[in-house]
Amino acid sequence: MPSEKSAKKRRPVLVQVETPNLIPERDLGTIPxxxxxxxxxxxxxxxxVDDFNIAMGRTExxxxxxxxxxxxxxxxxLLTNVYRPTRGTVLIDGYDTxxxxxxxxxxxxxxxxxxxxxxxSKMTVEENVLVGFGNTMKTHLITDMLxxxxxxxxxxxxxxxxxxLLDIFDMRRFADTQAGNLPYGxxxxxxxxxxxxxxxxxxxxxxxxxxxxxxxTEELMENIQKIRDELQIAILLIExxxxxxxxxxxxxxxLDYGKIIAKGTPEQIQNDPRVIEAYLGKQEVK
Amino acid sequence: xxxxxxxxxxxxxxxxxxxxxxxxxxxxxxxxxNFAHGDIIMVGAYVSWLVMAQLGLHPVLAIILSVAACTLMxxxxxxxxxxxxxxxPRLSILITAIGVSYFLENGAQxxxxxxxKVVPAYTDIxxxxxxxxxxxxxxxxxxxxxxxxxxxLTIVVQKTKLGKxxxxxxxxxxxxxxxxxxxxxxxxxxxxxxxxxxxxxAVLYAMAYxxxxxxxxxxxxxxAFVAAVLGGIGSIPGAVVGGLxxxxxxxxxxxxxxxxxxxxxxxxxLIIVLVVRPTGIFGRTMNEKV
Numbered sequence: 079m080p081s082e083k084s085a086k087k088r089r090p091v092l093v094q095v096e097t098p099n100l101i102p103e104r105d106l107g108t109i110p111x112x113x114x115x116x117x118x119x120x121x122x123x124x125x126x127v128d129d130f131n132i133a134m135g136r137t138e139x140x141x142x143x144x145x146x147x148x149x150x151x152x153x154x155x156l157l158t159n160v161y162r163p164t165r166g167t168v169l170i171d172g173y174d175t176x177x178x179x180x181x182x183x184x185x186x187x188x189x190x191x192x193x194x195x196x197x198x199s200k201m202t203v204e205e206n207v208l209v210g211f212g213n214t215m216k217t218h219l220i221t222d223m224l225x226x227x228x229x230x231x232x233x234x235x236x237x238x239x240x241x242x243l244l245d246i247f248d249m250r251r252f253a254d255t256q257a258g259n260l261p262y263g264x265x266x267x268x269x270x271x272x273x274x275x276x277x278x279x280x281x282x283x284x285x286x287x288x289x290x291x292x293x294x295t296e297e298l299m300e301n302i303q304k305i306r307d308e309l310q311i312a313i314l315l316i317e318x319x320x321x322x323x324x325x326x327x328x329x330x331x332x333l334d335y336g337k338i339i340a341k342g343t344p345e346q347i348q349n350d351p352r353v354i355e356a357y358l359g360k361q362e363v364k
Numbered sequence: 365x366x367x368x369x370x371x372x373x374x375x376x377x378x379x380x381x382x383x384x385x386x387x388x389x390x391x392x393x394x395x396x397x398n399f400a401h402g403d404i405i406m407v408g409a410y411v412s413w414l415v416m417a418q419l420g421l422h423p424v425l426a427i428i429l430s431v432a433a434c435t436l437m438x439x440x441x442x443x444x445x446x447x448x449x450x451x452x453p454r455l456s457i458l459i460t461a462i463g464v465s466y467f468l469e470n471g472a473q474x475x476x477x478x479x480x481k482v483v484p485a486y487t488d489i490x491x492x493x494x495x496x497x498x499x500x501x502x503x504x505x506x507x508x509x510x511x512x513x514x515x516x517l518t519i520v521v522q523k524t525k526l527g528k529x530x531x532x533x534x535x536x537x538x539x540x541x542x543x544x545x546x547x548x549x550x551x552x553x554x555x556x557x558x559x560x561x562x563x564x565x566a567v568l569y570a571m572a573y574x575x576x577x578x579x580x581x582x583x584x585x586x587x588a589f590v591a592a593v594l595g596g597i598g599s600i601p602g603a604v605v606g607g608l609x610x611x612x613x614x615x616x617x618x619x620x621x622x623x624x625x626x627x628x629x630x631x632x633x634l635i636i637v638l639v640v641r642p643t644g645i646f647g648r649t650m651n652e653k654v
Binding site: 158160179180181184185189190192196197198199200201205208209210212213215272273275276 | 525528529531532535536538539540541542543544545546547
């Protein structure tokens with residue numbers, strides 16, 4: 079990809095921002111892996127997201143919560159360039175995403191899952207992961223078609239890598255199953271693995287616990303931490319399940335009507351009157 | 365006699381199948397009925413005529429250039445006419461496809477004239493002997509080439525990285541983008557492969573009917589479209605089976621001395637399929653997103 083090369087050549091755009099720097103010893107001397115500044119988008123006259131700021135450490139797990147329609151998924155769409163921001167900038171590992179295609183932004187190091195599962199359901203589990211590997215695979219069409227030795231070597235290599243990735247969630251035994259036939263929980267896990275296959279520095283999870291029972295949610299929490307620890311990447315998640323958000327996130331941002339109304343550790347958020355107001359309504363003052 | 369008819373059916377069906385594959389692949393990936401697809405075959409036939417009859421060059425060169433010209437044409441049509449409309453309503457792009465079809469037909473008429481050109485024979489071999497049977501060489505070649513092309517296509521779609529990208533884009537373009545797939549490259553590649561198959565079809569057609577005329581792609585394209593719908597549009601095995609069915613239907617009707625009815629029979633087949641099984645033989649039922 080020529081554009082990818084030019085992105086590599088260009089120097090990172092470093093923007094001075096106030097970072098919460100919650101874990102200074104971990105992120106000392108590094109730039110935020112994901113940074114958004116004054117990010118906003120209008121749909122016609124409606125301001126869906128306004129002045130959204132974030133600076134994520136390289137191995138940070140953050141959560142984004144807020145009532146329905148607050149603009150959480152819209153922010154994911156802005157960060158991945160699915161929507162072009164009306165205002166503001168997004169930097170992935172210091173590189174500006176402006177003007178990049180969705181696929182290019184993915185290759186810059188951001189991958190995501192979806193609120194409603196969007197697997198390639200007619201492809202096998204392994205193939206779903208292999209599609210994600212596309213970013214790192216250097217293949218040659220003719221070599222593949224004629225099945226020359228180079229093809230077999232590469233195919234074996236990526237087959238092994240795909241199975242290793244499936245091992246993270248103990249899904250190796252499903253490798254040849256059609257993705258659409260997997261049980262619901264397994265489909266959710268596969269979506270995360272497919273995103274990881276693209277080699278992201280930041281993983282965005284859109285309501286990963288949706289439709290899961292408490293036991294599955296518990297397992298998901300462990301898995302999220304496992305991914306962070308083993309792959310050393312940052313994770314930003316949207317979730318309504320407070321046990322998950324409070325259990326796994328180091329920083330939580332609360333969104334209401336497209337604006338961040340509170341930001342802090344889970345403890346700070348739980349006791350913030352503005353958050354309680356956004357969720358439950360204002361208490362009448364007597 | 366019977367065997368000859370079977371071979372005729374296979375030959376005609378193979379050509380329809382090759383063209384139907386292009387229809388079905390493009391539909392599978394961007395849900396467009398590319399009505400200009402049949403006219404690409406016309407371009408291929410004219411290139412063969414140009415190279416052999418006008419320039420007097422070797423038939424092998426004519427074959428290579430015909431397939432190359434069709435491939436290029438397919439990609440070019442997508443880039444110029446369809447790509448700018450990627451986010452437009454589907455009707456706009458459909459109408460554009462019809463426009464491109466007319467443009468190619470009338471363009472060819474302007475450049476080459478309305479009368480048919482005779483495409484010289486690609487080979488001197490007319491029959492081959494097989495176990496006491498004298499078989500028409502072009503027929504046998506057509507069937508063999510179609511088998512090889514279909515196998516090659518299956519490998520490309522099932523086993524290569526671009527094939528996986530094609531299937532991913534066809535299932536969910538948005539998700540594919542977010543997985544780092546360059547959707548535009550994938551669509552161009554689909555047009556290239558589909559049009560290359562049409563190029564092969566063009567050579568085989570010109571071999572069988574030895575002529576090129578500006579509107580030859582119209583009926584051929586429509587029949588191949590019927591074949592694709594018959595097999596289930598979007599399905600690769602469906603296109604092959606549909607192509608063979610249409611080919612055999614025509615040959616049977618002709619063998620019964622009812623050849624004036626052969627087009628009617630093909631379109632009657634289409635009507636029956638649309639009434640009885642609108643998704644075609646291998647068609648998948650579209651599950652509505654709720």
